[in-house]
Amino acid sequence: xxxxxxxxQQAIIDQTASFLESELPxxxxxxxxxxxEELSDEIWKTIAKLGWFGLGIxxxxxxxxxxxxxxxxxxxxxGRVLAPPTLVxxxxxxxxxxxxxxxxxxxASLAGExxxxxxxxxxxxxxxxxxxxxxxxxxxxxxxxxxxxxxDASGARLIEARGLGExxxxxxxxxxxxxxxxELDGASVLAFLENGADSIRARASLLVSALLVGQCEATxxxxxxxxxxxxxxxxxxxxxxxxxxxxxxxxxxxEAALSQLVMAALVVRDGLADGLFxxxxxxxxxxxxxxxxxxxxxxxxxxxxxxxxxxxxxxxxRAHLLDVLAGSQRELTQVLLAEKPPH
Amino acid sequence: xxxDYSQEDQQFRKRVHDWLAENVPDEALPNDxxxxxxxEVAWQRTLYENGWAGISWPTEYxxxxxxxxEQIIWHEEYARAGAPGVGCNFVGLNHGGPTLIACASEEQxxxxxxxxxxxxxxxCQGFSEPDAGSDLANLKCRAEVMGDHLLVTGQxxxxxxxxxxxxxxxxxxxxxxxxxxxxxxxxxxxxxxxGIEIRSIPTMVGESDFCEVFYENVRIPIENVVGEINDGxxxxxxxxxxxxxxxFIAQQMRLSEVVEALAELARDTxxxxxxxxxxxxxxxxxxxxxxxxxxxxxxxxxxxxxxAMRSPVPGPEGSMTKLFFxxxxxRAYQLSLEVLGTGKVERAPLSGHWGGGTDxxxxxxxxxxxxxxxxxxxxxxxxxxxxVLGLPRDRR
Ligand SMILES: Cc1cc2nc3c(=O)[nH]c(=O)nc-3n(C[C@H](O)[C@H](O)[C@H](O)COP(=O)(O)OP(=O)(O)OC[C@H]3O[C@@H](n4cnc5c(N)ncnc54)[C@H](O)[C@@H]3O)c2cc1C
Numbered sequence: 001x002x003x004x005x006x007x008x009q010q011a012i013i014d015q016t017a018s019f020l021e022s023e024l025p026x027x028x029x030x031x032x033x034x035x036x037e038e039l040s041d042e043i044w045k046t047i048a049k050l051g052w053f054g055l056g057i058x059x060x061x062x063x064x065x066x067x068x069x070x071x072x073x074x075x076x077x078x079g080r081v082l083a084p085p086t087l088v089x090x091x092x093x094x095x096x097x098x099x100x101x102x103x104x105x106x107x108a109s110l111a112g113e114x115x116x117x118x119x120x121x122x123x124x125x126x127x128x129x130x131x132x133x134x135x136x137x138x139x140x141x142x143x144x145x146x147x148x149x150x151x152d153a154s155g156a157r158l159i160e161a162r163g164l165g166e167x168x169x170x171x172x173x174x175x176x177x178x179x180x181x182x183e184l185d186g187a188s189v190l191a192f193l194e195n196g197a198d199s200i201r202a203r204a205s206l207l208v209s210a211l212l213v214g215q216c217e218a219t220x221x222x223x224x225x226x227x228x229x230x231x232x233x234x235x236x237x238x239x240x241x242x243x244x245x246x247x248x249x250x251x252x253x254x255e256a257a258l259s260q261l262v263m264a265a266l267v268v269r270d271g272l273a274d275g276l277f278x279x280x281x282x283x284x285x286x287x288x289x290x291x292x293x294x295x296x297x298x299x300x301x302x303x304x305x306x307x308x309x310x311x312x313x314x315x316x317x318r319a320h321l322l323d324v325l326a327g328s329q330r331e332l333t334q335v336l337l338a339e340k341p342p343h
Numbered sequence: 344x345x346x347d348y349s350q351e352d353q354q355f356r357k358r359v360h361d362w363l364a365e366n367v368p369d370e371a372l373p374n375d376x377x378x379x380x381x382x383e384v385a386w387q388r389t390l391y392e393n394g395w396a397g398i399s400w401p402t403e404y405x406x407x408x409x410x411x412x413e414q415i416i417w418h419e420e421y422a423r424a425g426a427p428g429v430g431c432n433f434v435g436l437n438h439g440g441p442t443l444i445a446c447a448s449e450e451q452x453x454x455x456x457x458x459x460x461x462x463x464x465x466x467c468q469g470f471s472e473p474d475a476g477s478d479l480a481n482l483k484c485r486a487e488v489m490g491d492h493l494l495v496t497g498q499x500x501x502x503x504x505x506x507x508x509x510x511x512x513x514x515x516x517x518x519x520x521x522x523x524x525x526x527x528x529x530x531x532x533x534x535x536x537x538g539i540e541i542r543s544i545p546t547m548v549g550e551s552d553f554c555e556v557f558y559e560n561v562r563i564p565i566e567n568v569v570g571e572i573n574d575g576x577x578x579x580x581x582x583x584x585x586x587x588x589x590x591f592i593a594q595q596m597r598l599s600e601v602v603e604a605l606a607e608l609a610r611d612t613x614x615x616x617x618x619x620x621x622x623x624x625x626x627x628x629x630x631x632x633x634x635x636x637x638x639x640x641x642x643x644x645x646x647x648x649x650x651a652m653r654s655p656v657p658g659p660e661g662s663m664t665k666l667f668f669x670x671x672x673x674r675a676y677q678l679s680l681e682v683l684g685t686g687k688v689e690r691a692p693l694s695g696h697w698g699g700g701t702d703x704x705x706x707x708x709x710x711x712x713x714x715x716x717x718x719x720x721x722x723x724x725x726x727x728x729x730x731v732l733g734l735p736r737d738r739r
Binding site for chain 1: 344345346347348412415599603606621624627628630631632634635636637638639640641642643645646648649650652653660663664666667721723724725727728729731732733734735736737
């Protein structure tokens with residue numbers, strides 16, 4: 001029983017963090033100027049070479065051969081810098097392709113030639129003959145996307161994004177993420193990974209939780225740094241308990257969300273019976289903490305928090321975006337009440 | 344990172360499970376203080392006779408010397424078996440005894456430690472005073488050194504189990520001129536000494552184990568000083584790291600049972616529109632959140648034990664678990680009142696000593712014990728802000 005990273009896992013964390021610090025630092029948002037972020041082909045290919053997309057895929061299926069535990073730690077680092085959610089959709093898509101023996105799609109994903117966008121059903125989607133999908137979807141990061149990832153209780157589906165016809169471009173709550181509404185009318189499914197032994201649903205929840213956990217930590221650090229540096233009434237504002245205590249709550253939230261992420265990653269990885277419950281709990285705790293911490297962080301930044309000159313607004317917007325991916329709080333409630341917690 | 348237990352650990356789990364299944368008493372904890380004490384010390388005696396007393400104590404002092412993993416297993420099985428809570432043995436086993444192990448003389452240890460383990464002496468904690476709560480170092484209870492003894496005059500308050508205890512860990516001021524944290528001495532006080540008066544304080548739950556203690560020229564032999572005279576603050580702080588969070592597992596598992604019972608209650612209780620309360624989306628959302636948070640609390644406990652396995656020096660992170668646990672318990676009971684709706688005004692008849700179960704109204708009223716006792720939630724937030732996050736401190 002050990003819930004802390006071992007040396008190899010710590011190395012993955014450190015390498016990821018140092019890559020992100022130079023290639024995707026939070027400061028990049030100032031250059032985006034409120035436009036959706038689209039990663040360059042060059043950086044996408046580099047990421048593929050680093051093995052992120054195949055990290056948790058078994059070697060026999062072309063992957064790196066690590067597990068969900070290492071993936072969660074990697075994705076948590078992505079969360080800290082608010083990396084585009086499409087990276088996680090692509091990671092999940094690569095797994096779908098690999099486990100469905102869609103070898104060409106798998107290899108293209110691992111080589112960095114595929115970009116998968118999250119597709120969030122606006123209402124129940126319907127399945128036609130041969131499993132073809134019809135329905136209305138929100139697609140996040142549609143720019144450059146080659147495929148869509150559709151998740152529901154039955155599993156994960158990959159659909160070709162090109163040739164879907166006109167998508168209606170929308171403005172996303174989080175300006176740094178592209179959003180389009182897409183109407184699918186009998187779109188054929190390239191790979192369908194049923195939510196069975198692999199519990200792709202729990203994995204997806206978990207990796208979005210990992211993004212949220214990283215973001216919670218970044219928010220806490222942002223608030224604490226500001227509370228130490230901003231002086232009013234002749235003191236750093238962190239002296240005031242009305243500022244210090246919310247920071248403490250953020251720290252507790254991070255501890256709870258991170259602990260639950262790690263526990264859930266191990267339970268799902270090991271195929272234990274309470275995998276879906278644990279992963280859903282991880283998502284709910286992380287999403288609630290992320291939203292609350294982000295809101296408090298704006299308040300702690302005062303007037304600056306209300307501007308786009310500081311990062312505080314980014315965390316609020318991204319927290320709400322991630323909240324709807326892989327199960328919104330309302331859907332998670334249903335799962336948490338239906339699944340029996342372990343005892 | 345793994346959740347695995349070794350073969351030996353699994354065998355240990357079976358041994359614990361089987362023993363508890365055979366030995367956990369069927370009778371409920373009596374309602375009155377003396378009856379509860381008798382019940383709890385008898386159970387402690389049973390544990391002792393079967394080699395299960397002081398599971399985290401080192402073997403050289405008669406404890407079980409269990410590894411952290413074995414302690415986890417013990418507490419998990421203990422909670423699953425519904426074994427009695429530690430009750431009035433809490434201070435002796437989890438605070439007083441460990442302080443003696445860390446700081447007392449060999450004579451003091453030889454006399455007291457076996458008595459605690461055998462359930463022969465019950466200890467209480469005399470730290471807080473009317474003007475020294477969160478600001479404990481402000482304590483004023485005076486002790487004058489008079490050759491071979493000290494004379495104690497003053498008052499303590501909020502002494503849990505003071506009415507049934509044999510000994511007390513007593514913090515007194517021996518040097519009123521020294522700096523605040525200096526001049527304090529840690530004494531072993533025999534609760535039957537002449538000059539001690541104990542009064543029960545009724546609590547909002549209605550129990551009576553909560554006491555104030557008055558001392559008038561109470562003679563305490565000089566041999567009862569633990570550590571040095573005027574070095575009591577260090578002695579008092581020495582146990583902070585003794586319990587590395589394993590004992591928490593049983594409490595956290597009990598909270599999980601409370602939340603499951605609450606889900607049951609929400610299924611059985613009609614809401615305002617006549618449908619079961621659980622179909623109310625607000626109640627469903629809160630219940631789901633509680634379930635998720637109880638899971639997170641458990642995970643936090645395992646993470647902090649994982650940390651303890653790597654580093655012998657405990658960090659301030661324990662205050663995060665304390666804060667999260669106590670407020671989570673409070674939210675659970677608050678929700679039970681929402682579920683009960685207008686029915687919340689009706690108290691259930693008292694059945695047995697309340698130990699934090701599904702007597703919802705008492706549970707709700709009692710939930711403040713955890714957010715105030717053992718350091719208030721506000722003090723926990725101060726500690727987290729100052730020591731975990733390194734925020735600037737207010738100069739007081
Ligand atoms: C169930 C229970 C059992 C207990 N058992 C024992 C026992 O066996 N032995 C014993 O010695 N004591 C015991 N205590 C006492 C307990 O340790 C104190 O109640 C606690 O430390 C708070 O002190 P106080 O009651 O004087 O409140 P105060 O310190 O007066 O606090 C009043 C309010 O002010 C807030 N406050 C105080 N200082 C600060 C600050 N610096 N920043 C922000 N807010 C602040 C507090 O959080 C609280 O909300 C027990 C208490 C309870 C509730």
